[in-house]
Amino acid sequence: MIYYVEDDSGIRELVVYTLNQTGLEARGFAEGQAFYVACAERKPDLILLDIMLPREDGLSILKRIRQDASLKSVPTIMVTAKGSEYDKVRGLDLGADDYIAKPFGMMELVARVKARLRAAGGEKGAAVLSCGALKLDSRRHEVTAGGRPVALTLKEFALLELLMRHPGVAFTREQLLERNWDYSYEGGTRTVDVHVQTLRGKLGDCASLIQTVRGVGYKLGG
Template structure:
């Protein structure tokens, strides 16, 4: 189930119709209050939030959702006016998993929604665990601990950490990280990746130094210099 909060009726109805026609159950809300009421009854698999909304803006809603135990790891994508860099960075900084500028093509939106849903699925099979100093990561449990204390990451922060840990010493450029984590070409890619790396380091605290910046190239974790 996908929840869309969008006050523009034409956009809301078109997105919901398109997702349903592609086999993705979706429900739209014109105001945040209706969304919050429904959320108490059923938590969706993904949320699409417009930024400019009546009652409260999408960024405020995002921050609230990231503080709730039942939605803190839920994939959330922000819909906003093209070229609004401040909103983009603020959204990513607040824990958004994707940013979709308007106007967008419906099939591109469907593709991104499917990618987010696919990536948020629970891991199957045996677990893969990583330990580096005081950092512990369990892929199957979607669990990250620093000094034994559990750390909450967004889906893309978790995926980025897993990618780096599973390739110790390998330097990934921003373009490579974007392709492997987001799975598509994205305008302003350098800013997007850098914001996620920064927030990931902040959340990891003392373990954040394991993620190294390789000047002029990109990022890596562990391995030789």
Template sequence: MIYLVEDDESIRNMMMYTLEASGFEVKGFENGKSYFQAMLMNHPDLVMLDIMLPDMDGIEILKKMKKDPEMKDIPVIMASAKGTEYDKVIGLDLGADDYLAKPFGMMEMVSRVKAVLRRTKPDPEQMVLQAGDLELDLGAHIVKVHGQRVQLTLKEYELLRLFMENINRVFTREQLLSNIWESDYFGETRTVDVHVGTLRTKLQDCGSYIRTVRGVGYRMEIPQ
């Protein structure tokens, strides 16, 4: 989940649309007050924070986050039309993980988000994803069904990882294409259906975890 704090509605909507099209779940906020209200309920994986805001500015929000033990480790990307060296240095000195000077390209934004998440996520060598009778060892790139290893192609593995990292989240075929085949792939969404089909077969009875959402795409559900 990404929280986006940006008071300009048109810019906020464009950023949210691009991030969602790239496979991210996003919530947008127009000011610091609504943002901190949401933080009381759930913490995101990353915050994109504009400096110029109508109530408290981005620097003030960042300071408040870094003083809070529960928020201080959440990665933050600052964004501002003030593309001055001073603003950039202040933000980074206060603990921001990256800085985008407006105007910036949407693809550059997505690239920066992915880079920050790669740097700040737990070491994949230590992570094993578990979903029902499925196990995915991120460090060793090993997938097991009922404790028995199965062989997947790279794209099948990446699809399974995306589903297991986002249980119950629906992905459109276009989002899966963007995430797994990257933006330079111009194939048809039929490619996704074929790979999901072969992945289901290789996962045996656990293949039923990957559910088709009619007219939309796919999601992974773990039976209760």
């Protein structure tokens, strides 16, 4: 089930109709309160969230989603105004998995939604991964470094999980963007370096496990 929060009835109905026609079950909501009620009744598989909404804007709703234990892992795509870089950055910082700018084509929207649903299935393999003193539990969404719990954002967790599932494999920055963001993020490959830097800062003594491969990108070693 896909939930779409959008106050413009024309856009909302078109998107819901298109998703349903492509075999994806979808429901639309004009504002946050109706959306929260629906989430209490049935947890969605993905959320499409417009930023400009009455009473409570999309960024505030996103923040509440990421603080809700039952919803924080639900992939969320923000719908932003064209050229609004600040909104895109804020959304990603608050835990959005992707964004799409208005006006958008229905084919692009469906492709983005399907990509996020595929990604939400996660990598196949063990639930608990370890490398030295670094451990990651994908089911509990927990990371410990030297026995110490580490709080990570969704993107940091996904990036670390990808590296830990492929120890010793050197990923280029472009590959990490495609795997972790599902497309070439407009911020460029610099966003990968920033996420790696903040991730290392949180891992303490385990930071050295994420190695820079000169001229390539990053890998997990040690």
